[in-house]
Amino acid sequence: MYKRSLFTALLLGTSVMAAGVTYPVTIAHNNGSTTLPKKPLRVVALGPHALDLLLSLGVQPVGYGEASTFIKTPAFGSPIRDIKYLGSRVTSSPVNVGDRFNPSLEILLSLKPDLIVGENYASPVYAQLSRIAPTLLFKGTDRNEWQKTLPLLARALDREQAYSNVLKAYNKGVQDTRAQLSGAVRNKRVLVVWTGGGDDRNTFTISNSQDWTGGLLKDLGLNVIDGDKRDAVVSIEGLSAIDPDVVIVLASGTNTPTRAQADWNASPLTARLRASKAKQVYFFDYHLFRRLRGPIAAQLIERQLIKAIAK
Incomplete structure:
Protein backbone atom coordinates (compact mmCIF):
# COMPACT_ATOMS: atom_id res chain seq x y z
CA MET A 1 0.00 0.00 0.00
CA ARG A 159 16.17 15.10 -0.78
CA GLU A 160 12.44 14.71 -0.20
CA GLN A 161 12.35 17.03 2.81
CA ALA A 162 14.06 19.71 0.72
CA TYR A 163 11.42 19.25 -1.97
CA SER A 164 8.66 19.76 0.58
CA ASN A 165 10.28 23.00 1.73
CA VAL A 166 10.72 24.21 -1.86
CA LEU A 167 7.07 23.60 -2.69
CA LYS A 168 5.85 25.45 0.40
CA ALA A 169 8.09 28.43 -0.35
CA TYR A 170 7.01 28.47 -4.00
CA ASN A 171 3.30 28.42 -3.16
CA LYS A 172 3.75 31.24 -0.65
CA GLY A 173 5.71 33.27 -3.19
CA VAL A 174 2.96 32.87 -5.79
CA GLN A 175 0.26 33.92 -3.32
CA ASP A 176 2.21 36.96 -2.10
CA THR A 177 3.14 38.11 -5.61
CA ARG A 178 -0.39 37.61 -6.89
CA ALA A 179 -1.67 39.88 -4.13
CA GLN A 180 0.89 42.59 -4.90
CA LEU A 181 0.23 42.55 -8.65
CA SER A 182 -3.54 42.33 -8.51
CA GLY A 183 -4.19 46.07 -8.45
CA ALA A 184 -2.03 46.74 -11.50
CA VAL A 185 -3.23 43.88 -13.74
CA ARG A 186 -6.79 43.16 -12.60
CA ASN A 187 -9.12 42.62 -15.58
CA LYS A 188 -6.34 43.47 -18.05
CA ARG A 189 -5.37 41.37 -21.07
CA VAL A 190 -1.64 40.60 -20.92
CA LEU A 191 0.38 39.64 -23.98
CA VAL A 192 3.76 37.97 -23.41
CA VAL A 193 6.12 37.93 -26.40
CA TRP A 194 9.80 37.52 -27.17
CA THR A 195 11.96 39.05 -29.88
CA GLY A 196 15.56 38.66 -31.01
CA GLY A 197 15.91 42.30 -32.07
CA GLY A 198 18.10 43.37 -34.98
CA ASP A 199 16.57 42.32 -38.30
CA ASP A 200 13.84 40.53 -36.32
CA ARG A 201 12.92 43.51 -34.15
CA ASN A 202 9.46 43.75 -35.72
CA THR A 203 8.72 40.04 -35.27
CA PHE A 204 7.33 38.66 -32.01
CA THR A 205 6.64 35.12 -30.74
CA ILE A 206 3.74 34.71 -28.31
CA SER A 207 4.19 32.86 -25.03
CA ASN A 208 0.83 31.30 -24.19
CA SER A 209 -0.72 30.26 -20.91
CA GLN A 210 0.25 26.59 -21.31
CA ASP A 211 3.99 27.03 -21.62
CA TRP A 212 6.16 27.58 -18.55
CA THR A 213 6.39 31.35 -18.76
CA GLY A 214 2.77 32.08 -19.56
CA GLY A 215 1.67 29.46 -17.05
CA LEU A 216 3.65 31.04 -14.22
CA LEU A 217 2.30 34.49 -15.06
CA LYS A 218 -1.23 33.09 -15.16
CA ASP A 219 -0.67 31.54 -11.72
CA LEU A 220 0.44 35.00 -10.58
CA GLY A 221 -2.94 36.40 -11.60
CA LEU A 222 -2.14 37.77 -15.06
CA ASN A 223 -4.76 37.22 -17.78
CA VAL A 224 -2.33 35.90 -20.39
CA ILE A 225 -3.49 36.06 -24.03
CA ASP A 226 -2.87 32.96 -26.16
CA GLY A 227 -1.90 33.00 -29.83
CA ASP A 228 -3.75 30.95 -32.43
CA LYS A 229 -1.18 28.16 -31.89
CA ARG A 230 1.78 27.32 -29.66
CA ASP A 231 4.63 29.82 -30.20
CA ALA A 232 2.58 31.81 -32.71
CA VAL A 233 4.62 34.47 -34.53
CA VAL A 234 3.13 37.91 -35.18
CA SER A 235 4.28 41.17 -36.73
CA ILE A 236 3.78 44.63 -35.29
CA GLU A 237 0.58 44.76 -37.31
CA GLY A 238 -0.42 41.52 -35.57
CA LEU A 239 0.20 43.16 -32.20
CA SER A 240 -2.05 46.03 -33.28
CA ALA A 241 -4.83 43.56 -34.10
CA ILE A 242 -4.57 42.03 -30.61
CA ASP A 243 -4.12 45.44 -28.92
CA PRO A 244 -3.53 44.12 -25.38
CA ASP A 245 -3.79 46.17 -22.19
CA VAL A 246 -0.36 45.04 -20.99
CA VAL A 247 2.66 43.76 -22.93
CA ILE A 248 5.63 41.86 -21.52
CA VAL A 249 8.53 41.78 -23.99
CA LEU A 250 11.36 39.28 -23.50
CA ALA A 251 14.68 40.00 -25.19
CA SER A 252 16.08 36.78 -26.68
CA GLY A 253 19.31 35.78 -28.40
CA THR A 254 21.81 38.64 -28.42
CA ASN A 255 19.04 41.14 -27.79
CA THR A 256 18.80 42.93 -24.44
CA PRO A 257 15.84 44.45 -22.58
CA THR A 258 17.32 47.92 -23.14
CA ARG A 259 17.62 47.42 -26.92
CA ALA A 260 14.18 45.81 -27.08
CA GLN A 261 12.72 48.84 -25.35
CA ALA A 262 14.53 51.22 -27.73
CA ASP A 263 13.21 49.29 -30.76
CA TRP A 264 9.70 49.33 -29.32
CA ASN A 265 9.76 53.06 -28.63
CA ALA A 266 11.15 53.81 -32.12
CA SER A 267 8.17 52.27 -33.90
CA PRO A 268 5.13 54.49 -34.53
CA LEU A 269 2.93 51.38 -34.72
CA THR A 270 3.78 50.12 -31.25
CA ALA A 271 3.30 53.65 -29.90
CA ARG A 272 -0.35 53.44 -30.91
CA LEU A 273 -1.01 50.32 -28.86
CA ARG A 274 -3.26 50.59 -25.83
CA ALA A 275 -0.47 49.21 -23.60
CA SER A 276 2.06 51.78 -24.84
CA LYS A 277 -0.32 54.66 -24.22
CA ALA A 278 -0.97 53.35 -20.70
CA LYS A 279 2.80 52.91 -20.11
CA GLN A 280 2.25 49.23 -19.39
CA VAL A 281 4.90 47.68 -21.61
CA TYR A 282 7.66 45.91 -19.66
CA PHE A 283 10.98 44.51 -20.88
CA PHE A 284 12.81 41.54 -19.37
CA ASP A 285 15.48 38.94 -20.19
CA TYR A 286 14.34 35.84 -22.08
CA HIS A 287 17.01 33.74 -20.36
CA LEU A 288 15.49 34.31 -16.93
CA PHE A 289 11.87 34.14 -18.03
CA ARG A 290 12.07 31.06 -20.29
CA ARG A 291 15.23 29.00 -19.80
CA LEU A 292 15.59 28.35 -16.06
CA ARG A 293 11.98 27.27 -15.52
CA GLY A 294 12.20 26.22 -11.89
CA PRO A 295 11.40 27.43 -8.37
CA ILE A 296 14.44 29.72 -8.15
CA ALA A 297 13.59 31.31 -11.50
CA ALA A 298 10.00 31.81 -10.32
CA GLN A 299 11.23 33.69 -7.26
CA LEU A 300 13.53 35.92 -9.33
CA ILE A 301 10.79 36.61 -11.89
CA GLU A 302 8.34 37.50 -9.13
CA ARG A 303 10.79 40.06 -7.75
CA GLN A 304 11.26 41.66 -11.17
CA LEU A 305 7.53 41.79 -11.85
CA ILE A 306 6.79 43.39 -8.49
CA LYS A 307 9.50 45.99 -9.03
CA ALA A 308 8.31 46.83 -12.55
CA ILE A 309 4.54 46.52 -12.30
CA ALA A 310 3.42 46.86 -8.67
CA LYS A 311 4.45 50.51 -8.35
Missing part, protein backbone atom coordinates in the same frame (compact mmCIF):
# COMPACT_ATOMS: atom_id res chain seq x y z
CA TYR A 2 2.80 2.42 0.85
CA LYS A 3 4.59 1.77 -2.44
CA ARG A 4 1.36 2.41 -4.36
CA SER A 5 0.73 5.67 -2.42
CA LEU A 6 4.30 6.78 -2.99
CA PHE A 7 4.10 6.16 -6.74
CA THR A 8 0.78 8.01 -6.99
CA ALA A 9 2.11 10.96 -5.01
CA LEU A 10 5.20 11.25 -7.19
CA LEU A 11 3.11 11.25 -10.35
CA LEU A 12 0.91 14.00 -8.95
CA GLY A 13 3.89 16.02 -7.78
CA THR A 14 2.88 15.96 -4.12
CA SER A 15 5.19 15.71 -1.15
CA VAL A 16 6.04 12.36 0.34
CA MET A 17 7.65 12.28 3.75
CA ALA A 18 9.72 9.13 4.01
CA ALA A 19 12.40 8.15 6.49
CA GLY A 20 14.92 8.09 3.65
CA VAL A 21 15.48 6.51 0.29
CA THR A 22 16.70 2.94 0.13
CA TYR A 23 19.02 2.34 -2.81
CA PRO A 24 18.99 1.07 -5.47
CA VAL A 25 16.06 3.23 -6.58
CA THR A 26 14.46 3.42 -10.03
CA ILE A 27 13.24 6.76 -11.40
CA ALA A 28 10.92 7.21 -14.37
CA HIS A 29 11.78 10.08 -16.73
CA ASN A 30 11.41 11.29 -20.32
CA ASN A 31 13.63 8.58 -21.80
CA GLY A 32 12.35 5.62 -19.81
CA SER A 33 13.53 4.63 -16.34
CA THR A 34 16.92 4.68 -14.70
CA THR A 35 18.16 2.80 -11.65
CA LEU A 36 20.55 4.52 -9.27
CA PRO A 37 22.63 1.98 -7.31
CA LYS A 38 23.60 4.48 -4.58
CA LYS A 39 22.95 8.01 -3.41
CA PRO A 40 24.48 10.38 -6.01
CA LEU A 41 27.20 12.68 -4.70
CA ARG A 42 28.72 13.89 -7.97
CA VAL A 43 25.96 15.34 -10.15
CA VAL A 44 26.16 17.06 -13.54
CA ALA A 45 23.51 19.58 -14.61
CA LEU A 46 22.88 19.82 -18.34
CA GLY A 47 21.29 23.24 -18.75
CA PRO A 48 19.94 26.00 -16.51
CA HIS A 49 16.65 24.21 -15.90
CA ALA A 50 18.43 21.20 -14.41
CA LEU A 51 20.68 23.54 -12.43
CA ASP A 52 17.71 25.45 -11.00
CA LEU A 53 16.12 22.20 -9.82
CA LEU A 54 19.34 20.83 -8.30
CA LEU A 55 20.19 24.06 -6.48
CA SER A 56 16.66 24.33 -5.12
CA LEU A 57 17.23 20.92 -3.49
CA GLY A 58 20.59 22.00 -2.08
CA VAL A 59 22.71 19.99 -4.53
CA GLN A 60 25.88 21.56 -5.94
CA PRO A 61 26.94 20.24 -9.38
CA VAL A 62 30.41 19.07 -10.38
CA GLY A 63 29.68 19.86 -14.04
CA TYR A 64 27.39 22.21 -15.94
CA GLY A 65 26.30 22.58 -19.57
CA GLU A 66 24.87 25.92 -20.71
CA ALA A 67 21.72 26.45 -22.74
CA SER A 68 22.87 28.71 -25.53
CA THR A 69 25.88 29.71 -27.58
CA PHE A 70 24.80 33.32 -27.02
CA ILE A 71 25.99 33.01 -23.41
CA LYS A 72 29.73 33.40 -22.97
CA THR A 73 31.39 30.55 -21.09
CA PRO A 74 35.00 29.48 -20.52
CA ALA A 75 36.57 26.71 -22.58
CA PHE A 76 35.15 23.21 -22.19
CA GLY A 77 36.77 21.54 -19.21
CA SER A 78 37.31 24.81 -17.33
CA PRO A 79 35.42 25.84 -14.18
CA ILE A 80 32.40 28.10 -14.69
CA ARG A 81 32.24 30.89 -12.13
CA ASP A 82 29.73 33.22 -13.77
CA ILE A 83 26.36 31.58 -14.40
CA LYS A 84 23.52 33.95 -15.23
CA TYR A 85 20.99 34.42 -12.43
CA LEU A 86 22.02 31.24 -10.58
CA GLY A 87 25.73 31.94 -10.11
CA SER A 88 25.39 33.44 -6.64
CA ARG A 89 23.90 30.14 -5.45
CA VAL A 90 26.65 27.97 -6.96
CA THR A 91 29.59 27.26 -4.65
CA SER A 92 31.13 24.25 -6.39
CA SER A 93 32.85 25.86 -9.44
CA PRO A 94 31.35 23.27 -11.80
CA VAL A 95 33.32 22.31 -14.89
CA ASN A 96 32.00 23.42 -18.28
CA VAL A 97 30.92 20.21 -20.04
CA GLY A 98 29.66 21.90 -23.21
CA ASP A 99 26.01 22.57 -23.95
CA ARG A 100 22.75 20.91 -22.89
CA PHE A 101 22.17 19.47 -26.38
CA ASN A 102 25.46 17.73 -27.05
CA PRO A 103 27.89 17.89 -24.10
CA SER A 104 31.48 16.69 -24.27
CA LEU A 105 31.44 12.99 -23.44
CA GLU A 106 35.17 13.05 -22.75
CA ILE A 107 34.86 15.78 -20.12
CA LEU A 108 31.82 14.11 -18.58
CA LEU A 109 33.74 10.86 -18.27
CA SER A 110 36.65 12.63 -16.57
CA LEU A 111 34.30 14.03 -13.90
CA LYS A 112 33.22 10.52 -12.85
CA PRO A 113 29.64 11.59 -12.06
CA ASP A 114 27.15 9.49 -10.09
CA LEU A 115 24.23 11.16 -11.91
CA ILE A 116 23.60 13.30 -14.99
CA VAL A 117 20.47 15.45 -14.98
CA GLY A 118 19.23 17.22 -18.09
CA GLU A 119 16.32 17.88 -20.38
CA ASN A 120 14.93 15.99 -23.32
CA TYR A 121 17.10 18.21 -25.55
CA ALA A 122 19.84 15.66 -24.83
CA SER A 123 17.71 12.69 -25.91
CA PRO A 124 19.79 12.03 -29.08
CA VAL A 125 22.85 11.31 -26.88
CA TYR A 126 20.99 9.64 -24.02
CA ALA A 127 22.53 6.23 -24.71
CA GLN A 128 26.07 7.66 -24.61
CA LEU A 129 25.33 9.63 -21.44
CA SER A 130 23.90 6.55 -19.74
CA ARG A 131 27.12 4.65 -20.40
CA ILE A 132 28.97 7.31 -18.39
CA ALA A 133 26.53 7.54 -15.46
CA PRO A 134 22.86 7.05 -14.60
CA THR A 135 21.06 9.78 -16.56
CA LEU A 136 17.69 11.44 -15.97
CA LEU A 137 16.23 13.59 -18.73
CA PHE A 138 13.07 15.59 -18.10
CA LYS A 139 10.80 17.79 -20.16
CA GLY A 140 10.38 21.19 -18.56
CA THR A 141 8.86 23.61 -21.06
CA ASP A 142 5.17 23.24 -20.17
CA ARG A 143 3.15 24.89 -17.45
CA ASN A 144 3.94 23.68 -13.91
CA GLU A 145 6.06 20.85 -15.29
CA TRP A 146 8.85 21.21 -12.74
CA GLN A 147 6.35 20.39 -9.98
CA LYS A 148 6.12 16.91 -11.52
CA THR A 149 9.86 16.59 -12.07
CA LEU A 150 11.18 17.85 -8.75
CA PRO A 151 9.72 15.12 -6.49
CA LEU A 152 11.23 12.49 -8.79
CA LEU A 153 14.60 14.21 -8.67
CA ALA A 154 14.31 14.63 -4.92
CA ARG A 155 13.75 10.90 -4.55
CA ALA A 156 16.74 10.13 -6.75
CA LEU A 157 18.89 12.35 -4.53
CA ASP A 158 17.30 11.46 -1.17
Whole structure:
Protein backbone atom coordinates (compact mmCIF):
# COMPACT_ATOMS: atom_id res chain seq x y z
CA MET A 1 0.00 0.00 0.00
CA TYR A 2 2.80 2.42 0.85
CA LYS A 3 4.59 1.77 -2.44
CA ARG A 4 1.36 2.41 -4.36
CA SER A 5 0.73 5.67 -2.42
CA LEU A 6 4.30 6.78 -2.99
CA PHE A 7 4.10 6.16 -6.74
CA THR A 8 0.78 8.01 -6.99
CA ALA A 9 2.11 10.96 -5.01
CA LEU A 10 5.20 11.25 -7.19
CA LEU A 11 3.11 11.25 -10.35
CA LEU A 12 0.91 14.00 -8.95
CA GLY A 13 3.89 16.02 -7.78
CA THR A 14 2.88 15.96 -4.12
CA SER A 15 5.19 15.71 -1.15
CA VAL A 16 6.04 12.36 0.34
CA MET A 17 7.65 12.28 3.75
CA ALA A 18 9.72 9.13 4.01
CA ALA A 19 12.40 8.15 6.49
CA GLY A 20 14.92 8.09 3.65
CA VAL A 21 15.48 6.51 0.29
CA THR A 22 16.70 2.94 0.13
CA TYR A 23 19.02 2.34 -2.81
CA PRO A 24 18.99 1.07 -5.47
CA VAL A 25 16.06 3.23 -6.58
CA THR A 26 14.46 3.42 -10.03
CA ILE A 27 13.24 6.76 -11.40
CA ALA A 28 10.92 7.21 -14.37
CA HIS A 29 11.78 10.08 -16.73
CA ASN A 30 11.41 11.29 -20.32
CA ASN A 31 13.63 8.58 -21.80
CA GLY A 32 12.35 5.62 -19.81
CA SER A 33 13.53 4.63 -16.34
CA THR A 34 16.92 4.68 -14.70
CA THR A 35 18.16 2.80 -11.65
CA LEU A 36 20.55 4.52 -9.27
CA PRO A 37 22.63 1.98 -7.31
CA LYS A 38 23.60 4.48 -4.58
CA LYS A 39 22.95 8.01 -3.41
CA PRO A 40 24.48 10.38 -6.01
CA LEU A 41 27.20 12.68 -4.70
CA ARG A 42 28.72 13.89 -7.97
CA VAL A 43 25.96 15.34 -10.15
CA VAL A 44 26.16 17.06 -13.54
CA ALA A 45 23.51 19.58 -14.61
CA LEU A 46 22.88 19.82 -18.34
CA GLY A 47 21.29 23.24 -18.75
CA PRO A 48 19.94 26.00 -16.51
CA HIS A 49 16.65 24.21 -15.90
CA ALA A 50 18.43 21.20 -14.41
CA LEU A 51 20.68 23.54 -12.43
CA ASP A 52 17.71 25.45 -11.00
CA LEU A 53 16.12 22.20 -9.82
CA LEU A 54 19.34 20.83 -8.30
CA LEU A 55 20.19 24.06 -6.48
CA SER A 56 16.66 24.33 -5.12
CA LEU A 57 17.23 20.92 -3.49
CA GLY A 58 20.59 22.00 -2.08
CA VAL A 59 22.71 19.99 -4.53
CA GLN A 60 25.88 21.56 -5.94
CA PRO A 61 26.94 20.24 -9.38
CA VAL A 62 30.41 19.07 -10.38
CA GLY A 63 29.68 19.86 -14.04
CA TYR A 64 27.39 22.21 -15.94
CA GLY A 65 26.30 22.58 -19.57
CA GLU A 66 24.87 25.92 -20.71
CA ALA A 67 21.72 26.45 -22.74
CA SER A 68 22.87 28.71 -25.53
CA THR A 69 25.88 29.71 -27.58
CA PHE A 70 24.80 33.32 -27.02
CA ILE A 71 25.99 33.01 -23.41
CA LYS A 72 29.73 33.40 -22.97
CA THR A 73 31.39 30.55 -21.09
CA PRO A 74 35.00 29.48 -20.52
CA ALA A 75 36.57 26.71 -22.58
CA PHE A 76 35.15 23.21 -22.19
CA GLY A 77 36.77 21.54 -19.21
CA SER A 78 37.31 24.81 -17.33
CA PRO A 79 35.42 25.84 -14.18
CA ILE A 80 32.40 28.10 -14.69
CA ARG A 81 32.24 30.89 -12.13
CA ASP A 82 29.73 33.22 -13.77
CA ILE A 83 26.36 31.58 -14.40
CA LYS A 84 23.52 33.95 -15.23
CA TYR A 85 20.99 34.42 -12.43
CA LEU A 86 22.02 31.24 -10.58
CA GLY A 87 25.73 31.94 -10.11
CA SER A 88 25.39 33.44 -6.64
CA ARG A 89 23.90 30.14 -5.45
CA VAL A 90 26.65 27.97 -6.96
CA THR A 91 29.59 27.26 -4.65
CA SER A 92 31.13 24.25 -6.39
CA SER A 93 32.85 25.86 -9.44
CA PRO A 94 31.35 23.27 -11.80
CA VAL A 95 33.32 22.31 -14.89
CA ASN A 96 32.00 23.42 -18.28
CA VAL A 97 30.92 20.21 -20.04
CA GLY A 98 29.66 21.90 -23.21
CA ASP A 99 26.01 22.57 -23.95
CA ARG A 100 22.75 20.91 -22.89
CA PHE A 101 22.17 19.47 -26.38
CA ASN A 102 25.46 17.73 -27.05
CA PRO A 103 27.89 17.89 -24.10
CA SER A 104 31.48 16.69 -24.27
CA LEU A 105 31.44 12.99 -23.44
CA GLU A 106 35.17 13.05 -22.75
CA ILE A 107 34.86 15.78 -20.12
CA LEU A 108 31.82 14.11 -18.58
CA LEU A 109 33.74 10.86 -18.27
CA SER A 110 36.65 12.63 -16.57
CA LEU A 111 34.30 14.03 -13.90
CA LYS A 112 33.22 10.52 -12.85
CA PRO A 113 29.64 11.59 -12.06
CA ASP A 114 27.15 9.49 -10.09
CA LEU A 115 24.23 11.16 -11.91
CA ILE A 116 23.60 13.30 -14.99
CA VAL A 117 20.47 15.45 -14.98
CA GLY A 118 19.23 17.22 -18.09
CA GLU A 119 16.32 17.88 -20.38
CA ASN A 120 14.93 15.99 -23.32
CA TYR A 121 17.10 18.21 -25.55
CA ALA A 122 19.84 15.66 -24.83
CA SER A 123 17.71 12.69 -25.91
CA PRO A 124 19.79 12.03 -29.08
CA VAL A 125 22.85 11.31 -26.88
CA TYR A 126 20.99 9.64 -24.02
CA ALA A 127 22.53 6.23 -24.71
CA GLN A 128 26.07 7.66 -24.61
CA LEU A 129 25.33 9.63 -21.44
CA SER A 130 23.90 6.55 -19.74
CA ARG A 131 27.12 4.65 -20.40
CA ILE A 132 28.97 7.31 -18.39
CA ALA A 133 26.53 7.54 -15.46
CA PRO A 134 22.86 7.05 -14.60
CA THR A 135 21.06 9.78 -16.56
CA LEU A 136 17.69 11.44 -15.97
CA LEU A 137 16.23 13.59 -18.73
CA PHE A 138 13.07 15.59 -18.10
CA LYS A 139 10.80 17.79 -20.16
CA GLY A 140 10.38 21.19 -18.56
CA THR A 141 8.86 23.61 -21.06
CA ASP A 142 5.17 23.24 -20.17
CA ARG A 143 3.15 24.89 -17.45
CA ASN A 144 3.94 23.68 -13.91
CA GLU A 145 6.06 20.85 -15.29
CA TRP A 146 8.85 21.21 -12.74
CA GLN A 147 6.35 20.39 -9.98
CA LYS A 148 6.12 16.91 -11.52
CA THR A 149 9.86 16.59 -12.07
CA LEU A 150 11.18 17.85 -8.75
CA PRO A 151 9.72 15.12 -6.49
CA LEU A 152 11.23 12.49 -8.79
CA LEU A 153 14.60 14.21 -8.67
CA ALA A 154 14.31 14.63 -4.92
CA ARG A 155 13.75 10.90 -4.55
CA ALA A 156 16.74 10.13 -6.75
CA LEU A 157 18.89 12.35 -4.53
CA ASP A 158 17.30 11.46 -1.17
CA ARG A 159 16.17 15.10 -0.78
CA GLU A 160 12.44 14.71 -0.20
CA GLN A 161 12.35 17.03 2.81
CA ALA A 162 14.06 19.71 0.72
CA TYR A 163 11.42 19.25 -1.97
CA SER A 164 8.66 19.76 0.58
CA ASN A 165 10.28 23.00 1.73
CA VAL A 166 10.72 24.21 -1.86
CA LEU A 167 7.07 23.60 -2.69
CA LYS A 168 5.85 25.45 0.40
CA ALA A 169 8.09 28.43 -0.35
CA TYR A 170 7.01 28.47 -4.00
CA ASN A 171 3.30 28.42 -3.16
CA LYS A 172 3.75 31.24 -0.65
CA GLY A 173 5.71 33.27 -3.19
CA VAL A 174 2.96 32.87 -5.79
CA GLN A 175 0.26 33.92 -3.32
CA ASP A 176 2.21 36.96 -2.10
CA THR A 177 3.14 38.11 -5.61
CA ARG A 178 -0.39 37.61 -6.89
CA ALA A 179 -1.67 39.88 -4.13
CA GLN A 180 0.89 42.59 -4.90
CA LEU A 181 0.23 42.55 -8.65
CA SER A 182 -3.54 42.33 -8.51
CA GLY A 183 -4.19 46.07 -8.45
CA ALA A 184 -2.03 46.74 -11.50
CA VAL A 185 -3.23 43.88 -13.74
CA ARG A 186 -6.79 43.16 -12.60
CA ASN A 187 -9.12 42.62 -15.58
CA LYS A 188 -6.34 43.47 -18.05
CA ARG A 189 -5.37 41.37 -21.07
CA VAL A 190 -1.64 40.60 -20.92
CA LEU A 191 0.38 39.64 -23.98
CA VAL A 192 3.76 37.97 -23.41
CA VAL A 193 6.12 37.93 -26.40
CA TRP A 194 9.80 37.52 -27.17
CA THR A 195 11.96 39.05 -29.88
CA GLY A 196 15.56 38.66 -31.01
CA GLY A 197 15.91 42.30 -32.07
CA GLY A 198 18.10 43.37 -34.98
CA ASP A 199 16.57 42.32 -38.30
CA ASP A 200 13.84 40.53 -36.32
CA ARG A 201 12.92 43.51 -34.15
CA ASN A 202 9.46 43.75 -35.72
CA THR A 203 8.72 40.04 -35.27
CA PHE A 204 7.33 38.66 -32.01
CA THR A 205 6.64 35.12 -30.74
CA ILE A 206 3.74 34.71 -28.31
CA SER A 207 4.19 32.86 -25.03
CA ASN A 208 0.83 31.30 -24.19
CA SER A 209 -0.72 30.26 -20.91
CA GLN A 210 0.25 26.59 -21.31
CA ASP A 211 3.99 27.03 -21.62
CA TRP A 212 6.16 27.58 -18.55
CA THR A 213 6.39 31.35 -18.76
CA GLY A 214 2.77 32.08 -19.56
CA GLY A 215 1.67 29.46 -17.05
CA LEU A 216 3.65 31.04 -14.22
CA LEU A 217 2.30 34.49 -15.06
CA LYS A 218 -1.23 33.09 -15.16
CA ASP A 219 -0.67 31.54 -11.72
CA LEU A 220 0.44 35.00 -10.58
CA GLY A 221 -2.94 36.40 -11.60
CA LEU A 222 -2.14 37.77 -15.06
CA ASN A 223 -4.76 37.22 -17.78
CA VAL A 224 -2.33 35.90 -20.39
CA ILE A 225 -3.49 36.06 -24.03
CA ASP A 226 -2.87 32.96 -26.16
CA GLY A 227 -1.90 33.00 -29.83
CA ASP A 228 -3.75 30.95 -32.43
CA LYS A 229 -1.18 28.16 -31.89
CA ARG A 230 1.78 27.32 -29.66
CA ASP A 231 4.63 29.82 -30.20
CA ALA A 232 2.58 31.81 -32.71
CA VAL A 233 4.62 34.47 -34.53
CA VAL A 234 3.13 37.91 -35.18
CA SER A 235 4.28 41.17 -36.73
CA ILE A 236 3.78 44.63 -35.29
CA GLU A 237 0.58 44.76 -37.31
CA GLY A 238 -0.42 41.52 -35.57
CA LEU A 239 0.20 43.16 -32.20
CA SER A 240 -2.05 46.03 -33.28
CA ALA A 241 -4.83 43.56 -34.10
CA ILE A 242 -4.57 42.03 -30.61
CA ASP A 243 -4.12 45.44 -28.92
CA PRO A 244 -3.53 44.12 -25.38
CA ASP A 245 -3.79 46.17 -22.19
CA VAL A 246 -0.36 45.04 -20.99
CA VAL A 247 2.66 43.76 -22.93
CA ILE A 248 5.63 41.86 -21.52
CA VAL A 249 8.53 41.78 -23.99
CA LEU A 250 11.36 39.28 -23.50
CA ALA A 251 14.68 40.00 -25.19
CA SER A 252 16.08 36.78 -26.68
CA GLY A 253 19.31 35.78 -28.40
CA THR A 254 21.81 38.64 -28.42
CA ASN A 255 19.04 41.14 -27.79
CA THR A 256 18.80 42.93 -24.44
CA PRO A 257 15.84 44.45 -22.58
CA THR A 258 17.32 47.92 -23.14
CA ARG A 259 17.62 47.42 -26.92
CA ALA A 260 14.18 45.81 -27.08
CA GLN A 261 12.72 48.84 -25.35
CA ALA A 262 14.53 51.22 -27.73
CA ASP A 263 13.21 49.29 -30.76
CA TRP A 264 9.70 49.33 -29.32
CA ASN A 265 9.76 53.06 -28.63
CA ALA A 266 11.15 53.81 -32.12
CA SER A 267 8.17 52.27 -33.90
CA PRO A 268 5.13 54.49 -34.53
CA LEU A 269 2.93 51.38 -34.72
CA THR A 270 3.78 50.12 -31.25
CA ALA A 271 3.30 53.65 -29.90
CA ARG A 272 -0.35 53.44 -30.91
CA LEU A 273 -1.01 50.32 -28.86
CA ARG A 274 -3.26 50.59 -25.83
CA ALA A 275 -0.47 49.21 -23.60
CA SER A 276 2.06 51.78 -24.84
CA LYS A 277 -0.32 54.66 -24.22
CA ALA A 278 -0.97 53.35 -20.70
CA LYS A 279 2.80 52.91 -20.11
CA GLN A 280 2.25 49.23 -19.39
CA VAL A 281 4.90 47.68 -21.61
CA TYR A 282 7.66 45.91 -19.66
CA PHE A 283 10.98 44.51 -20.88
CA PHE A 284 12.81 41.54 -19.37
CA ASP A 285 15.48 38.94 -20.19
CA TYR A 286 14.34 35.84 -22.08
CA HIS A 287 17.01 33.74 -20.36
CA LEU A 288 15.49 34.31 -16.93
CA PHE A 289 11.87 34.14 -18.03
CA ARG A 290 12.07 31.06 -20.29
CA ARG A 291 15.23 29.00 -19.80
CA LEU A 292 15.59 28.35 -16.06
CA ARG A 293 11.98 27.27 -15.52
CA GLY A 294 12.20 26.22 -11.89
CA PRO A 295 11.40 27.43 -8.37
CA ILE A 296 14.44 29.72 -8.15
CA ALA A 297 13.59 31.31 -11.50
CA ALA A 298 10.00 31.81 -10.32
CA GLN A 299 11.23 33.69 -7.26
CA LEU A 300 13.53 35.92 -9.33
CA ILE A 301 10.79 36.61 -11.89
CA GLU A 302 8.34 37.50 -9.13
CA ARG A 303 10.79 40.06 -7.75
CA GLN A 304 11.26 41.66 -11.17
CA LEU A 305 7.53 41.79 -11.85
CA ILE A 306 6.79 43.39 -8.49
CA LYS A 307 9.50 45.99 -9.03
CA ALA A 308 8.31 46.83 -12.55
CA ILE A 309 4.54 46.52 -12.30
CA ALA A 310 3.42 46.86 -8.67
CA LYS A 311 4.45 50.51 -8.35
